[in-house]
Amino acid sequence: MAICGGTSAAKEATQAVKDICQSVRSQAEKEAGKTYAEFTAKTFTTQLVAGTNYFIKVHVGGDDDHVHLRVHKPLPCNGEKLTFHSMQHSKTEEDEIVHF
Template identity: 35%
Template sequence: MAIRITLVLNLVCLTVISVNAFGRPGGLSRTKPATPEIQRLVNSVRGQIISKLPLGYDREQYLPLTAHSYKEQVVSGTNYFIKIKTGPMRYIHARIYKPLFGLTSVHSVQLQKSLLDPIRYF
């Protein structure tokens, strides 16, 4: 019984946090500058990001991966939509899912982005 109450309270808190931070449950946050924590997140899934690149792409041109800015979406965990600098004037967008429990994973990557391209849901 105590576990059920704790789970319900956690869900209520997450809903309140997401409504306050994002304006509505499940909405994207405003764009924020990347933090060391976001860079660690990118570093932790670097291999997955590289593996999402289409065959035939020179994967060496996508080194290093430097987080620039991001948006987040609270779901049953958090989706991070991150603008990543891959070289001079080269950016990609990566969607990374970090569950409440379990392994972080890369959902998808968008190529050929610029510094001026806004981060949007994908």
């Protein structure tokens, strides 16, 4: 059970989450200062706020090179677009996705 205001349990990436991941790829690569050979969403958690925060574990190449993305999807009534918030580098497949 999720804690009120906390993040959900980690789940396998759905097609919708994979699409979100691809839509912010260029922004993530710009922040990282490099282009990734691979950019595949693996798992994710969510946090309900005034919309939804997505915390996405992304495989970016190599045997075990991952990053974590934070992306905000506003409520539909706000008419805003997805917002790339931030990312964490040097993650592995085993690293837990946590709020950041």
